[in-house]
Amino acid sequence: MPSITKTRLLAFAAATMLAGAAMPAIAQDEPLTGELRIFLDTSNPAPRAAMEGMIARFQEMHPDLDIETTIIDREAYKTQLRNFLSANAPDVATWHAGNRMAPYVEAGLLEDVSDLWDEEVSRDLASTKGSMTIDGKQWGVPYTYYQWGVYYREDLFEQYGIAEPATWDEFKAACQTLLDNDVKCVSIGTKFLWTAAGWFDYVNLRTNGYEFHMDLTAGRVPWTDERVRQTFANWRELIDMGAYIDNHTSYSWQEALPFMVQGDAAMYLMGNFVVAPLREAGLTDDQIGFFQFPSIDADLPMAEEAPTDTFHIPAQAQNKEAARAFLRYVVDAENQSIINAELGQLPVNSQATIEDDEFLNAGFEMLSSAQGLSQFFDRDAPAEMAKAGMEGFQEFMVRPDNLDAILERLERVRQRVY
Amino acid sequence: MVAVATPPRGAKRKAKAPTAFGGYWRRNQLKLAPWLFLAPGAFFFALYVVAPILQSFQISLYEWDGLGTREYVGLRNYEELWWDDAFWTALRNNVVWLVLYLLAIPGGLFIALFLNQTVRGIRIYKSLFFFPFVISQVVVGLVFAWFYDPTFGLFNEILGVFGLGPVAVLGDPDYVTYGIIAAGLWPQTAYCMILYLTGLNAVDPEQIEAGRLDGAKGWRMLWYVVLPQLRPATFIAFVVTIIGALRSFDLVSVMTAGGPFGESRVLAYYMFEVALSEYGFRMGYGAAIAVVLFAIMMIYIAFFLTKMYRDEKGV
Incomplete structure (x- = not known):
C-alpha cells in the first residue's frame, strides 16, 4: 500500500x-x-x-x-x-x-x-x-494463457508402480496406493480459496460437462440441483479417503509446494505456472510429470480450464x-x-512459436483438442458469487457434512446476484 | 464639574469601537472564548467523524457498488444481515473478542506489580515487556502466524514435546479465533501494563505504610489498599481494551484473512470484505455492518461518558 x-x-x-x-x-x-x-x-x-x-x-x-x-x-x-x-x-x-x-x-x-x-x-x-x-x-x-492439470511426482509414481490415471477409478486407485505408502495423494493450499475452486471446476466439468458448468457459473442452474450434488459427491470420495494434505486451510498455494517437493504428497492440481517454482525448488523434469484431469463420465467430451x-x-x-x-x-x-x-x-x-517444453507441448495439445475452455471459477462467475462459492468449497473440503447448508447458502447468493 | 468630566480608564478604547458587536463581545467574552478555541477541533471533528457516520447511515439504505448509480433499497440491507450466517459468525466472534480481550487487564496488572520494584536494570526489563506494544500489529500477526504454523511452528514443536498435536490453530475453525485473540493479547497486555505502571507511581506510600501497620499483607493489601488507588488506570485500561477488541481488524486480516471459510471474521473485517475487498464492493451492505458495529460501540461509549460525567460531578 x-x-x-x-x-x-x-x-x-x-x-x-x-x-x-x-x-x-x-x-x-x-x-x-x-x-x-x-x-x-x-x-x-x-x-x-x-x-x-x-x-x-x-x-x-x-x-x-x-x-x-x-x-x-x-x-x-x-x-x-x-x-x-x-x-x-x-x-x-x-x-x-x-x-x-x-x-x-x-x-x-x-x-x-x-x-x-x-x-x-x-x-x-x-x-x-x-x-x-x-x-x-x-x-x-x-x-x-495457460493450461490447468495435474502435476505429479513421476519418480514417486514409478516407485509405487502407478500409471498416469485416465479415469476417476484409476485416479482413486492411484490415491489409495499412495496413501497406503504414507504419501498424501494431493497437495493443496486453500488459504486464499481459489485453489479449491480449481478442484470444483474440474470435478464439475468432468461430472456434468462444459455446458452445465458454464450454465452454473452464469447463474442459470440452482446450486441445489441434483447434478451439483453429484459433483460434490464425487469430490467427497477423495476427501473421505484423506487424499488431501492436512491443514490445507493454513497454506497459500506456494506454501503447499514443499509437500510435493519433499515427496510428502504426490500430485498438485494447478495452472502451468506451478512448474517454475517446482523446478526452482530443485525438482528435475524427470521428477515432474503432467496429466490431464481424469475423466469421470466417459461419455462427456473433455473441456479444460485455460485462464x-x-x-x-x-x-x-x-x-x-x-x-x-x-x-x-x-x-x-x-x-x-x-x-x-x-x-x-x-x-x-x-503465429507465435511455442517453446519446446514438455509441459507446454502437453498443454498445447490438450487445449487444442478441448471441447471448450473455461476461464476459472472466479473469472466465469460474478465476483460475489465467486467469493461465496469458493468459501463454500473450502468449507466443504474441511466439513463435507455441511454440504446441504453450503448449497442452500450458495443458492441464496445466486438468487440475489443474478 | 471638571472632576466629573474626567473619563474613566479605558474609556478611550471603548470610544474607539462603540459598535454593538464590541459590546456583545465584552459582555460574553468569558462564555465565548472556550467555544472559539474549540471551533477548529469541532469543525474537523464534524467534518471527519460526524459527517462520515451520518453518511454511513445514509449509504446503508442503498445498493451501491461504489462506481455506478445508487439504488435506494430501504432497510433491505439490514434484513439481509439478519439472514446472513457470516454476519452472525462475525458478531459472535466479536463477543468472544470482547470477553477474552479483557484478560489483558489482570494480565497487565500483575506484570506491572511484578515489575514495580527497584532492581538493577529494571528499566530494561520494563521496556522489554513493553516491546510488543511498540511493534506493529502486522508484525505481531506475522510472528504468531509462524508460531502457529502446523509444520515448523514453535507452538507445535512445544506440543510435540508433550506428545500432542500438530494442531493447525489458524486452519481450524474451532481454534482460529482464540489463536488470533492470544496474539492480540500479547501487545494489549503490554499496553495495560504500562498504564498500571504509571498508576502505581501515583500510589500513596503513606497509605501503604498505614496499611502495613494495620497488618494488611499480600492479597488484602492489593485488594483494599492498592487497587482502589489504581481505579483511574483500571478505567482507562478498560476503555482502551474494549475499543481495541471491537476494532480488531489487522490481526484477522494478516493472520487468516477471515478464514478458514469465514470462521475467524469479526464485524470490522467482514465490513471490509463486503465493501472493499477483491470480491466485494457492496457499499450499502458494508455500511449496514458498520452501522451495527457503531451501535455496539455506542453502548460502551454511552456507558463511559455517563460514568465520567458522574465521576466529575462527584468530585
Whole structure:
C-alpha cells in the first residue's frame, strides 16, 4: 500500500505536468514521447522477469518514452485495481479476461480498444477474442494463457508402480496406493480459496460437462440441483479417503509446494505456472510429470480450464497514444513467443512459436483438442458469487457434512446476484 | 464639574469601537472564548467523524457498488444481515473478542506489580515487556502466524514435546479465533501494563505504610489498599481494551484473512470484505455492518461518558 501512495504522488505530479505539455503525436511514425505508466500484477519472479524484459524491449523501440513500471503484489492488485482505475489511472494495466473485467467495463473505466483488433489481430488471436468482447467491443488484449492439470511426482509414481490415471477409478486407485505408502495423494493450499475452486471446476466439468458448468457459473442452474450434488459427491470420495494434505486451510498455494517437493504428497492440481517454482525448488523434469484431469463420465467430451491474462488501457489514462502502441507490441507474435517462453505459458497469438517444453507441448495439445475452455471459477462467475462459492468449497473440503447448508447458502447468493 | 468630566480608564478604547458587536463581545467574552478555541477541533471533528457516520447511515439504505448509480433499497440491507450466517459468525466472534480481550487487564496488572520494584536494570526489563506494544500489529500477526504454523511452528514443536498435536490453530475453525485473540493479547497486555505502571507511581506510600501497620499483607493489601488507588488506570485500561477488541481488524486480516471459510471474521473485517475487498464492493451492505458495529460501540461509549460525567460531578 505505501508504495502505491508514493507512486500516486509521483503520478499526480506527472499528470499535472502532462496536462500542460501533452502533444498528441500526429502520425504513428512520430516518436512516442511523454510518460507511460504501467501497472503490473506479475509479482512472482518468473512473470516479473518476463514483463520487465518485454518493457525493456519496448523502451528500446521508443527511446524518447519515459516508462514507469509499478509491480504490485498479485493478491493486493485485485483490490487496488478499482481504486487506481477510478482515480489517477495508469496508462496500461494488467487484468483478466471474461467476467472479471465486466464490472470495470460497465462502469466505463476501461478504454474501448476495438481499433487494435484489426483483421490481422482478430485472426491471430481468434481463440480469445470472445472472452475480450463485451457489448460487441474489445476492451483489452491477451498476452498469455495457460493450461490447468495435474502435476505429479513421476519418480514417486514409478516407485509405487502407478500409471498416469485416465479415469476417476484409476485416479482413486492411484490415491489409495499412495496413501497406503504414507504419501498424501494431493497437495493443496486453500488459504486464499481459489485453489479449491480449481478442484470444483474440474470435478464439475468432468461430472456434468462444459455446458452445465458454464450454465452454473452464469447463474442459470440452482446450486441445489441434483447434478451439483453429484459433483460434490464425487469430490467427497477423495476427501473421505484423506487424499488431501492436512491443514490445507493454513497454506497459500506456494506454501503447499514443499509437500510435493519433499515427496510428502504426490500430485498438485494447478495452472502451468506451478512448474517454475517446482523446478526452482530443485525438482528435475524427470521428477515432474503432467496429466490431464481424469475423466469421470466417459461419455462427456473433455473441456479444460485455460485462464487468460490480459492488458488494458484505463479510460482515464493520460498517454493513450503510447498505451495503444504498447498493447500492439503485446500482441505481436514475436514478442508473445519470447514472453511466453519466459513465463512458461502459452502464447495467445497463433503465429507465435511455442517453446519446446514438455509441459507446454502437453498443454498445447490438450487445449487444442478441448471441447471448450473455461476461464476459472472466479473469472466465469460474478465476483460475489465467486467469493461465496469458493468459501463454500473450502468449507466443504474441511466439513463435507455441511454440504446441504453450503448449497442452500450458495443458492441464496445466486438468487440475489443474478 | 471638571472632576466629573474626567473619563474613566479605558474609556478611550471603548470610544474607539462603540459598535454593538464590541459590546456583545465584552459582555460574553468569558462564555465565548472556550467555544472559539474549540471551533477548529469541532469543525474537523464534524467534518471527519460526524459527517462520515451520518453518511454511513445514509449509504446503508442503498445498493451501491461504489462506481455506478445508487439504488435506494430501504432497510433491505439490514434484513439481509439478519439472514446472513457470516454476519452472525462475525458478531459472535466479536463477543468472544470482547470477553477474552479483557484478560489483558489482570494480565497487565500483575506484570506491572511484578515489575514495580527497584532492581538493577529494571528499566530494561520494563521496556522489554513493553516491546510488543511498540511493534506493529502486522508484525505481531506475522510472528504468531509462524508460531502457529502446523509444520515448523514453535507452538507445535512445544506440543510435540508433550506428545500432542500438530494442531493447525489458524486452519481450524474451532481454534482460529482464540489463536488470533492470544496474539492480540500479547501487545494489549503490554499496553495495560504500562498504564498500571504509571498508576502505581501515583500510589500513596503513606497509605501503604498505614496499611502495613494495620497488618494488611499480600492479597488484602492489593485488594483494599492498592487497587482502589489504581481505579483511574483500571478505567482507562478498560476503555482502551474494549475499543481495541471491537476494532480488531489487522490481526484477522494478516493472520487468516477471515478464514478458514469465514470462521475467524469479526464485524470490522467482514465490513471490509463486503465493501472493499477483491470480491466485494457492496457499499450499502458494508455500511449496514458498520452501522451495527457503531451501535455496539455506542453502548460502551454511552456507558463511559455517563460514568465520567458522574465521576466529575462527584468530585
